[in-house]
Every structure is written in structure tokens, then in C-alpha cells.
Amino acid sequence: MQTTLRVRRYNPDNPEPKPFFEDYHLELDPSDSVLDGLIKVRETLDDSLALRCSCRGAICGSCGMRINGHAALACKTKVVSVAPLGGTIEVEPMNNMPVIKDLVTDMGPFWEKIRQVQPWLRPAEPAPVTEFVAPPESMRHLEGVMSCIMCGVCVSDCTVLEVDKRFIGPAALAKAYRFVADPRDIATSIRLETLNQPTGMWDCTRCMECIQVCPKGVGPMDRIMALRSMAMAEKMPDTCGSRHAEVFTDIIKHKGILDEPMLAIRTFGLKHIGRLLDMLPMVIQSLFKGKVPWSGPLHRPISSIQHIQRLFKRVRTKS
Amino acid sequence: MTSPPIYDVLVVGAGLAGMRAALSAHQQGVSVAILTKVHPIRSHSNAAQGGINAALTDREDKWEDHAFETVKGSDYLADQDGVEVLSQEAGQDIITLEHMGVIFNRNEEGHLGTRRFGGQKKARTFFVSDFTGQAMLHVLYEQLMQANLPVYEEWFVTSLVKDDQGHCAGLVAFEIRTGRFSLFRAKTVIMASGGLGRVYEPSTNALICTGDGMALAYRAGAPLMDMEMVQYHPTTLKGKGLLITEAARGEGAYLLNKDGDRFMKHYAPTMLELASRDVVSRAEQIEINEGRGIKGCVLLDCRHLGRPFLQDRLGQIYAEAQTFASIDLAEEPLPIRPGMHYQMGGIKTDTEGRCWDTTGTWKGLPGLFAAGETACVSLHGGNRLGANSLLDTIVFGRRAGHCAAEYARTIPLPSISEHLMENDQQFVASLLARQGPGERAAAIRLEMGRTMNRYVSVFREQEGLETARQQIQELKARWPAITIQDKGQVFNTGMIAVLELSFMLDCAEAIIEGALTRTESRGAHFRTDYLDRDDEDWLKHILLYHQPGKIPDAGFLPVHITQWQPQIRVY
Numbered sequence: 051m052q053t054t055l056r057v058r059r060y061n062p063d064n065p066e067p068k069p070f071f072e073d074y075h076l077e078l079d080p081s082d083s084v085l086d087g088l089i090k091v092r093e094t095l096d097d098s099l100a101l102r103c104s105c106r107g108a109i110c111g112s113c114g115m116r117i118n119g120h121a122a123l124a125c126k127t128k129v130v131s132v133a134p135l136g137g138t139i140e141v142e143p144m145n146n147m148p149v150i151k152d153l154v155t156d157m158g159p160f161w162e163k164i165r166q167v168q169p170w171l172r173p174a175e176p177a178p179v180t181e182f183v184a185p186p187e188s189m190r191h192l193e194g195v196m197s198c199i200m201c202g203v204c205v206s207d208c209t210v211l212e213v214d215k216r217f218i219g220p221a222a223l224a225k226a227y228r229f230v231a232d233p234r235d236i237a238t239s240i241r242l243e244t245l246n247q248p249t250g251m252w253d254c255t256r257c258m259e260c261i262q263v264c265p266k267g268v269g270p271m272d273r274i275m276a277l278r279s280m281a282m283a284e285k286m287p288d289t290c291g292s293r294h295a296e297v298f299t300d301i302i303k304h305k306g307i308l309d310e311p312m313l314a315i316r317t318f319g320l321k322h323i324g325r326l327l328d329m330l331p332m333v334i335q336s337l338f339k340g341k342v343p344w345s346g347p348l349h350r351p352i353s354s355i356q357h358i359q360r361l362f363k364r365v366r367t368k369s
Numbered sequence: 370m371t372s373p374p375i376y377d378v379l380v381v382g383a384g385l386a387g388m389r390a391a392l393s394a395h396q397q398g399v400s401v402a403i404l405t406k407v408h409p410i411r412s413h414s415n416a417a418q419g420g421i422n423a424a425l426t427d428r429e430d431k432w433e434d435h436a437f438e439t440v441k442g443s444d445y446l447a448d449q450d451g452v453e454v455l456s457q458e459a460g461q462d463i464i465t466l467e468h469m470g471v472i473f474n475r476n477e478e479g480h481l482g483t484r485r486f487g488g489q490k491k492a493r494t495f496f497v498s499d500f501t502g503q504a505m506l507h508v509l510y511e512q513l514m515q516a517n518l519p520v521y522e523e524w525f526v527t528s529l530v531k532d533d534q535g536h537c538a539g540l541v542a543f544e545i546r547t548g549r550f551s552l553f554r555a556k557t558v559i560m561a562s563g564g565l566g567r568v569y570e571p572s573t574n575a576l577i578c579t580g581d582g583m584a585l586a587y588r589a590g591a592p593l594m595d596m597e598m599v600q601y602h603p604t605t606l607k608g609k610g611l612l613i614t615e616a617a618r619g620e621g622a623y624l625l626n627k628d629g630d631r632f633m634k635h636y637a638p639t640m641l642e643l644a645s646r647d648v649v650s651r652a653e654q655i656e657i658n659e660g661r662g663i664k665g666c667v668l669l670d671c672r673h674l675g676r677p678f679l680q681d682r683l684g685q686i687y688a689e690a691q692t693f694a695s696i697d698l699a700e701e702p703l704p705i706r707p708g709m710h711y712q713m714g715g716i717k718t719d720t721e722g723r724c725w726d727t728t729g730t731w732k733g734l735p736g737l738f739a740a741g742e743t744a745c746v747s748l749h750g751g752n753r754l755g756a757n758s759l760l761d762t763i764v765f766g767r768r769a770g771h772c773a774a775e776y777a778r779t780i781p782l783p784s785i786s787e788h789l790m791e792n793d794q795q796f797v798a799s800l801l802a803r804q805g806p807g808e809r810a811a812a813i814r815l816e817m818g819r820t821m822n823r824y825v826s827v828f829r830e831q832e833g834l835e836t837a838r839q840q841i842q843e844l845k846a847r848w849p850a851i852t853i854q855d856k857g858q859v860f861n862t863g864m865i866a867v868l869e870l871s872f873m874l875d876c877a878e879a880i881i882e883g884a885l886t887r888t889e890s891r892g893a894h895f896r897t898d899y900l901d902r903d904d905e906d907w908l909k910h911i912l913l914y915h916q917p918g919k920i921p922d923a924g925f926l927p928v929h930i931t932q933w934q935p936q937i938r939v940y
Contacts, residue, residue, distance in 0.1 A: 063857035081608070081695075093811030097863030098855030102411075104575040107611045107689060109503060110411045126692060150546060151860040157408065170511040171470030180427065181467040186475035186482070190681070193498050196472055196507065197685075200410050232470070 111201035144206035204260035220270035252291025306352035379555035383409035386741025387561030393770030417502025418614035420494035423459035443750025444892035537736030538783035548858030569709035570818025571610030584872035595714035597883030605708030644940035650707035666704035722769025751892015807852035
């Protein structure tokens with residue numbers, strides 16, 4: 051079918067390098083992947099189109115790029131799935147990282163963040179003569195996160211990184227989880243403490259984008275949530291993030307509905323009064339629009355609060 | 370710019386063999402760096418799915434059994450001293466990997482679990498679901514990060530350099546991101562640059578598998594050995610040739626022809642689907658050729674294994690079949706066919722990874738080492754057993770790194786002049802300077818791949834091989850007419866494709882020469898005009914020495930036999 055690949059191009063070799071879109075018209079088979087299309091462009095129309103690719107089978111993680119606005123592996127994205135009737139497919143380099151040329155991004159910052167989590171096993175010493183004995187289900191559980199191929203797709207579409215480059219990001223946190231959840235690793239507490247710091251696990255806003263775009267079902271955000279639970283279970287020093295979770299639960303338990311002003315006040319407390327004051331302009335604006343809800347004693351529990359409390363009890367007995 | 374530091378050991382390639390070699394040399398306390406054309410994590414070792422073999426003695430397995438089955442699998446062409454090392458050291462290397470962090474599958478007691486693989490009677494394949502290579506590669510990269518070794522990522526090697534005594538003294542490479550050339554001085558170079566799958570079309574191999582290391586070493590004077598031994602994997606997808614792991618059959622999947630017949634019973638009555646790969650691929654091709662296939666394929670039937678089992682133990686291929694063939698393995702059999710997969714041959718090394726012979730039986734390039742698919746010890750002879758390639762990279766990567774480090778200590782720093790890189794610089798500049806719409810590299814590559822897949826595949830014969838030789842010569846003659854549209858320095862992948870193509874054409878030529886020379890049928894090399902294995906004349910290796918512009922010189926080496934005399938090979 052007739053397809054147009056609209057590729058965002060950039061070449062620093064050009065005298066005045068500026069990104070621009072270039073359209074390539076070509077005939078593609080419905081079974082072709084977007085990568086097949088790009089390779090066809092490179093091999094038959096324009097060999098200056100730069101991209102990374104290797105395995106063609108969603109294993110090597112080279113061909114992460116944005117396709118119609120969302121990051122994906124080009125090799126795993128069928129043309130029919132993004133342009134069922136032919137037409138135009140927009141292809142751009144991954145987000146949240148510098149572009150080197152065309153669809154090739156600089157993965158340096160990505161790997162720097164992976165390094166930050168000290169991504170190597172720290173086993174008990176001395177090592178046994180044979181293998182470490184480990185529960186089969188724990189190893190099977192780790193397969194899920196070891197499936198990560200470090201393609202950068204989750205980092206590309208991370209909405210937190212878009213506003214704060216310091217966030218360690220979903221890929222590095224998923225990698226960290228791989229060690230925290232490994233029964234052979236003895237550095238669990240140190241790892242959790244490090245991740246408990248600002249720019250770490252509590253900076254995720256749970257937008258789910260990483261789960262949605264991950265081509266290998268790693269579910270980075272789920273791993274981040276698991277890290278948070280473990281940090282709280284380990285009684286790590288509380289952070290705004292962990293207090294937010296605790297206060298949130300507490301309010302729901304007692305009122306059945308969120309008391310937003312109280313959530314903010316109790317989360318930040320006196321310790322972070324500055325951050326609380328930062329919110330004032332928003333509060334004032336909301337006041338004028340009549341959008342500040344009742345709070346504290348004025349915020350009444352919902353009428354069927356006993357159902358909510360029963361739910362809490364059930365969850366507690368289950369876990 | 371300033372020249373890079375002089376290294377004791379410079380490793381080319383950062384797959385399993387390369388990283389293992391670098392770590393092992395590093396442990397010896399010498400200076401080590403890795404240079405690789407892709408980020409280490411993108412290496413093709415990722416693609417190894419099924420597992421890694423080892424006979425662990427504490428579970429009543431014997432290394433001799435593993436060694437014998439490897440030798441038998443090789444159709445007696447493997448050098449048995451190398452195979453003995455491979456199977457004796459396998460167990461310890463698996464344990465080391467486990468300690469490094471590989472999440473090998475466990476049995477109920479929490480010890481390492483195993484599955485069955487082809488050509489072997491015992492289950493001795495250790496695995497991580499069906500992405501064992503990836504799980505190992507990522508762990509070795511973790512170790513590399515911890516050791517903080519310098520890695521020159523995305524650098525492309527254009528030639529090996531020698532000093533006045535003809536000793537390997539480093540290499541010339543350019544940084545892909547900037548196009549900047551550098552001369553790397555090193556006391557030793559370890560070639561661990563992987564296979565040459567893209568010489569064929571289709572192939573299970575990744576697009577980066579272009580035989581660079583083999584061609585570079587070959588051009589620099591090291592012989593290539595047993596290049597005719599090209600493995601066709603029995604289960605690859607139609608179209609692009611993606612791999613479906615042998616673990617599927619190891620876990621119990623059947624092969625069926627169009628009549629629903631489990632045809633392997635006619636070819637390998639005992640081992641059935643788990644006979645050696647060459648045997649299974651030939652059987653499939655016969656079924657297809659004699660009209661019992663379906664659209665050029667036979668069927669891989671996994672239905673009886675059940676969806677939960679498939680998702681748990683074979684999750685990657687379950688997803689792969691869905692994504693790339695639109696087939697639910699739990700519901701439908703999957704059309705598959707034999708496809709080019711692995712090069713048993715390669716740069717001739719001894720059991721320490723040296724590419725030259727210290728006793729002088731064969732020539733080579735002193736100072737050069739090799740490991741992994743690019744090397745030929747020979748461990749795999751005429752046919753490699755499944756799950757022996759990962760083992761090869763780990764055992765012989767480690768040994769090559771160790772030996773290179775020890776050797777580097779005994780020799781002085783290389784003395785070579787900076788102008789050695791000017792040739793390559795000028796050559797690449799002249800490539801870019803070619804004007805006009807000339808030949809396209811991709812068109813030549815495709816013709817080469819199709820020629821090889823047609824004439825140098827599962828079945829071969831004189832006339833076809835001569836046609837292939839002729840066609841490759843013609844393609845070589847067309848290579849200088851290739852032009853590149855991209856004239857820039859930054860990430861010029863068009864230019865890289867042209868350089869890779871010239872490596873591949875050299876490799877193709879060597880494969881064909883080997884296949885023409887060996888007038889018998891052994892392992893993966895099946896000649897329809899010489900149907901039998903001929904131990905009297907051909908129980909020997911073929912060495913090819915590069916002759917610029919001419920047909921390579923052939924030499925021969927006897928097969929090293931320790932305890933397993935050649936027997937009739939039945940499965």
C-alpha cells in the first residue's frame with residue numbers, strides 16, 4: 051500500500067543545522083514494520099537517512115523512535131497498526147535526549163542514569179562453591195524486569211523527565227528494582243536509601259506512559275511502585291512522596307473522599323513550608339473560580355464510609 | 370586530537386566473547402579497552418535464546434558425554450583438544466556467571482534447572498526463559514560498568530596494523546558519531562566481532578553481523594578455517610528469517626509436514642526433532658523439495674505444550690510468533706524453514722585464542738587473538754550443537770583474554786607511526802568523493818545474499834558453487850562503482866554499509882572457496898555430487914590465506930583427535 055513516511059530530520063553537518071520534516075513516498079506491504087519502511091528508504095531512496103537498527107526482532111533495543119507521537123521500537127511497529135489504510139506515518143527521534151542526527155539520539159545521559167543505580171549484583175561473600183540457592187519463583191519474577199532491552203522508549207516518553215531532567219527515570223529505576231528484588235543481593239537497604247533521595251523513586255507521577263510504551267512488557271512504573279512499597283516497609287526516612295501516599299490513604303480511610311487541601315498540608319508539613327507556600331497562587335486562583343473544596347472538619351465523610359472502612363480491613367487481612 | 374592511550378589488550382567487539390575477554394584480561398591487571406561498532410547491549414549475543422550447555426558433575430553428568438556429543442555433532446571435524454577444554458571448563462564458567470548475577474532458571478529446590486537441547490541425550494542446557502543470551506549479555510555489561518573499563522562505543526575498524534616485524538600492533542578505526550579517525554596502538558588485539566550472517570539473505574542474524582573481524586584478520590594475514598561450514602537453523606520464520614529457538618523442540622514441540630506427519634522419524638528415528646541441526650535442516654529441506662511442505666515451509670507444532678507453559682518457558686518466541694507471523698502458538702502450528710544462522714568456521718585460533726601457531730604448523734598474525742563466532746578453534750567442526758555457542762563465547766572469551774594479558778606482559782610497547790592511518794583516511798575520503806548516481810551498496814548486498822542462499826546453502830554442488838564464485842567476482846568488480854549520497858562525517862551509515870559490504874564479499878568468497886575445495890559431505894556441508902563423508906581424504910581442516918585480487922591460497926591441517934575416533938553418525 052502507498053505510504054508516506056514523514057521523517058523528522060536533522061544533520062549537524064549542514065551549514066545551518068535545523069530540524070525539518072522530509073516526506074518519503076513508498077509502497078509497503080501491510081506486514082512490513084516501520085523499520086522495514088525506513089530501511090527501504092535508506093537503501094533505495096536516500097542513504098543519508100540516519101537511524102540505528104540491528105536485530106529486526108525487538109531484542110537489541112536499537113531502533114527506539116517516536117512514531118505518530120509515541121515512542122516505540124520501529125521493528126515491532128507494523129505499518130498497518132499505525133496507518134491501517136496507508137497514508138502518512140510521522141517518525142521522529144526519541145524525546146528527552148539530545149539528537150545526534152536524524153533518528154539517532156545521544157544515549158549517553160540514559161546510560162549515565164543507569165550507572166547511577168550501581169547496576170551490578172552485590173552478593174554475599176565469600177560466594178558458595180556452587181550456585182546460590184534461590185527460590186525458583188524469585189528468579190522467574192526477575193525475568194519480567196530482565197526482559198528490559200534498554201531501548202530508551204520509556205525514558206523518551208516520560209512526562210516527568212520532560213519537566214525535570216534530573217529525575218533518574220523509569221529505565222534506571224526498573225534496573226534498580228532488578229537488584230532490590232534479587233534474593234542474592236545484600237545491598238537492598240543501601241539501594242533503597244539512595245533511591246529514596248530527591249530525583250529518585252518518589253519523583254514519578256504515575257502517568258503510566260512508560261507502561262504503555264514499553265515494548266517488552268517490563269512495566270517500569272509498576273517496578274517503581276514496588277520500590278516505594280519496599281522503601282516504606284523498610285521504614286526508610288519519610289519523603290514528601292511517601293507521606294503523600296500515607297496521608298492519601300489515611301484521608302480516604304476516614305472520609306471516603308479526598309480532602310485535597312489537607313493532603314497538601316499534611317504531606318509537606320512545616321518542614322516543607324516553602325513548597326506549600328509555592329502553591330498559594332494556585333490556591334488563590336482556584337478560590338476565585340470557586341474550586342477550593344471544604345477542608346478539615348468541614349470536609350464531611352461520605353455517607354457510606356463504613357463500606358470503605360470494610361474494604362480497608364479486607365485488604366489488611368489479605369496482605 | 371590526542372592519540373588514544375596504548376593498551377596491552379584491545380578487544381574488538383562487545384558481545385559475550387568480547388566482554389568476557391576484556392574482563393578476564395582486566396583481572397590479570399593489564400590495561401584493557403573495548404572498541405565496538407554498536408553499544409555493547411546492542412550486540413548480537415542478545416539473540417541467543419535457548420541456553421548454554423554444561424555437564425555439571427554433581428548431577429551425574431559427565432563432561433566426556435558432552436564432549437562426545439559435541440564431537441559427534443561436528444561430524445568429527447572439531448578439534449578434540451578444544452572440545453575437551455570446552456566441556457571440562459563449562460561447569461565452572463556457568464557458576465561464575467551465576468555469581469555475577471545471571472538469573473538462571475531454578476528447579477524446585479532452588480538449584481540451577483536444565484532443559485533438553487538438540488544432539489544431546491541429557492538435559493544439560495541452563496537457561497533464562499528463552500532469552501538466555503540477553504540475560505547473560507546484560508550481566509556481563511553490568512560487570513563491565515563495575516570494572517569501569519574504557520569502551521569506545523560506536524567506533525568502526527577499517528584495518529589491523531602491523532609493526533615492521535609483522536606483529537599485530539593495533540588498528541585503525543573511526544568514530545561513527547564524528548567521522549574522526551584514530552590509530553589505536555595495542556600490544557595485542559582480540560577479535561570478538563561476531564558472525565557474518567548478512568552475507569546471506571535471509572539470515573537469522575542481526576544487520577550488524579557483517580563478518581568485519583573475519584575479513585580484517587584475513588586481510589592482515591591470519592587464515593580463515595572451515596569457512597564452508599555454515600549452519601542453517603531448522604526453525605526460522607519465512608520472510609526476514611527471524612529465529613525460533615531450538616528450545617521449542619527441546620521442550621517438546623513437533624515438526625510436521627503438510628500431511629501432519631512427524632517426518633523426523635524417517636530421518637532420525639531415535640533423536641527425532643532433537644537430532645543435530647544439520648540433520649534436521651536437511652530433512653526439512655527434503656520434505657519441502659519433495660512437495661510435502663506448505664509454501665516453502667514445514668510446521669512447528671507447539672499446541673500440545675499449552676498456553677501457560679509457552680508463555681512461561683518460551684515467552685519471547687510466543688510473542689515473536691504473534692508479532693512477526695500473526696500466529697498464536699497455542700492455537701496454530703507455525704510455518705518455519707531452515708535459514709542461515711551461524712558460521713562454524715572463522716579466524717583460526719588455538720585453544721588459547723591465539724591466531725598464530727607457536728609451533729609453526731600454520732601461519733597467522735602474531736599478537737592477534739580471536740574468540741566467539743568470529744573465531745574457529747575448532748569446537749564446532751561441521752555442525753555446532755545448540756547452546757554450545759554461548760558456552761564457546763564464555764569459555765574461550767575468558768581464555769583469550771587471559772592469554773592475551775599474559776602475552777602482552779612479555780612484549781615491548783608497539784612502535785608504529787601515526788601515518789599508518791592515513792591510507793584508510795584517504796580511502797574513506799575517496800569513497801565519499803565518488804560522484805554521480807552509481808551502484809547502490811544495498812543492491813549488491815542483496816544479490817550477494819540471494820546468490821549465497823541459492824548456491825551455498827543446505828545442499829551444494831560443483832556447478833552451483835562455480836556459478837556463485839563467478840557471481841561474487843562480478844559483484845566485487847561492481848563494488849568500486851558504488852556511490853554514497855551522504856557526504857557528511859556524522860553518523861554516515863551509508864558509508865558504513867559500503868565498508869561492511871566489502872568485508873562481506875571477502876567472507877562470501879572464502880565460504881565458496883572452502884565449499885568448492887571440500888569434495889565430500891560432512892556436517893552442514895552437504896554436496897549432492899559427493900554424498901558421503903570421506904574420512905580418508907577429508908578428515909582435515911581447510912585454511913584459506915588471503916591473496917589480494919586473487920583466489921585465496923588453501924592449506925590443510927589435520928583434525929586433532931584425542932579419544933573419539935570417527936564413527937558412522939546416526940541420530
